[in-house]
Amino acid sequence: MSEQSLISTPTAAEAALVGRLRAHQQSAMTEFYDRYSAALFGVIQRIVKDDSEAEDVLQEALVKIWNSIESYDTSKGRLFTWVVNISRNLAIDKIRSRQHRVSASVQSLDDSLTAQRQASPDSFRPEHIGLQEITKQLVPEQRQVIDLLYFGGFTQSEAAEELNLPLGTVKTRARTALKMLAKLVR
Secondary structure (H helix, E strand, C coil): CCCHHCCCCCCCHHHHHHHHHHCCCCHHHHHHHHHHHHHHHHHHHHCCCCCCHHHHHHHHHHHHHHHHHHCHHHCCCCCHHHHHHHHHHHHHHHHHHHHHHHCCCCCCCHHHHHHHHCCCCCCCCCCCCCCCHCCCCCCCCHHHHHHHHHHHHHHHHHHHHHHCCCCCHHHHHHHHHHHHHHHHHH
């Protein structure tokens, strides 16, 4: 089922499913899984880049959704949007966790781009927009910061800790790199 068809799910069917989930009917969770799991796995997998970890995060997301369905507010958005946000946040938490960072060595920007090209769908290829060539024009210190912040999922504070640099230095390098990239893209 495509994401577009998930977004256009009739409100009555969605409301009925939410009601059954709130009543903790196992058949509702089965229907929910059949309807949304593939899309949620895709969102998670794009963030964590590892199928095994993505499966773990999906399981965690499904448990969290099951246990917190009462907090879903239909007036604030669609069920699909709510569950995608839960899944996305858990995936981001996973890649930011110390355990994940310890198990994954810090790769160079070239290695990260190669891994992303392999994991990304065929419809998007970074080399088509010249991303690899553009980032090669940055100085190594800037490339390292961009690698951690945008490809590694680190916060600026985490990158500063990882690189053993002051937070201000990381912020300056990131800002300078982004300005340089903006000029190069134009």
